[in-house]
Amino acid sequence: MTEEYNLDKVVERLCGNGHAIASRRFRGDAPMPSVDTLSEIVEDLRSVLFPGYYGPSEITPATLPYSVGSTLDRVERNLADQINRGYCFVCDREGRERCADCEQRALTTARKFIMALPDIREMLLGDVEAAYDGDPAAKTHGETIFCYPSIRALTNHRIAHELHRLDVDIIPRIISEMAHSDTGIDIHPGATIGKRFFIDHGTGTVIGETCVIGENVRIYQGVTLGAKSFPKGEGDQLIKGLPRHPIVEDDAIVYAGATILGRVTIGRGAVIGGNVWITRDVPAGASVVQSRAMRYAFENGGGI
Template structure:
């Protein structure tokens, strides 16, 4: 039978049968729902309004109404986040074929409450990022402009939320939140990456920060910078070994210009400046300046130099 001869019933039967190839093809959920991207998006936007009230959410919020608004919003966030965390646990349990846990509800509620307690720290870190964006970009007229307009602050809001959930051991939810920012801004930061205070990604598009990357304080990067892995070791089963430190360590006060590619578990020393479009796979000492080799320019007359 050729493809042209398939009836609708044939196509349905073939797609159902292909589920035998494993969970990458079909997911048998029974009564366990998947995490909801739509609900997680609402949670992140609610958190954005709590972290930057007035800029996001109701614009008419006042000092008198702010406690009520933040309180009611966080009550809703905690309940919805707890449900999504529970779904994430079930998603991973099914994926790894472990026994169904009996305390997922209690663990999910505990993780949601622990996360809520992290919000003051997240806000403190984000305010440092806003200050870095304002100080680092002469085009920024106000701090509010960087909050409302800059993709760096939007991506970092998602990342600092996702990173705290990642540190709490929450399954899959941090990755979804990180990928939301990736889709919105073109900035790809793995939730496992550790980022210090006052971080600024100028323009930001195409910036990639890997899972085990560690970034210090007062670091500034420009568009198209990659902080990635150089190689991926395999185990005896020929599968990639996961979780190894494989991304760069960027120390305090480093500047990395557009298009630079920095790969492997190397250290970029404090105060170093990395020029645009360079490729680095070795340690860079503190205070160093790494730039492209200058092209030699020569002119010839009447065929001279041939």
């Protein structure tokens, strides 16, 4: 027999104290980070990093400084607020005492991030060049900026990585997951990625937190740069932050569907073929490919 409908009982169970993970417990009135606001910040930054491609389409050389300046003024205020919310979120979740200078610290961090934007743009321009040079289907550099999921994902990543480097709580991860949802490319903000990086097609790519990728590296869709194992400490809890993902050195190429696990090194200029499984170091200049398929011809059932 179906239990009688009782809304009060459902609300009581959902709001009870038995599921602390599902429900955030506030100390004071600190608001949560806003995904909508962070999305607006990232789009503002995209318009600053690639003006004319994103943001107002009527930008001219004469109005560009005003547009960039006013956008960054808005980014400074919104980002500082979101960074502060991230600090409070982690403090509340971990039961820490609130610091007295979080708002000022958040503003200082937002300004440090804005000061890094010219360097971030230089890195992204190298990524655009790598995409254009590495794909014969690309007709213009602008096409790669507008259309390529690699550039969209790397824009989010290079923003998120700088915030991660500045010890910002939770906000970098949210920004990375925005790109993951948009493009199918999953890059942890902790991953270190060098100049002129290109992910061709990109869907299904996974790059772990402690990956170190050199310069002029190219990978294809479905590549996993992941962890092989997860060491545990006291209480059978996973030990966080250990280097557990691959190092991919300069000029390496990793083809579609390859899986590389653990703290292994793919040497400079190495080529990793499609759908291979790597758990050991690969020397510089080496090629690792699948064995050739054997072809047999049978007649009248012979040999079967």
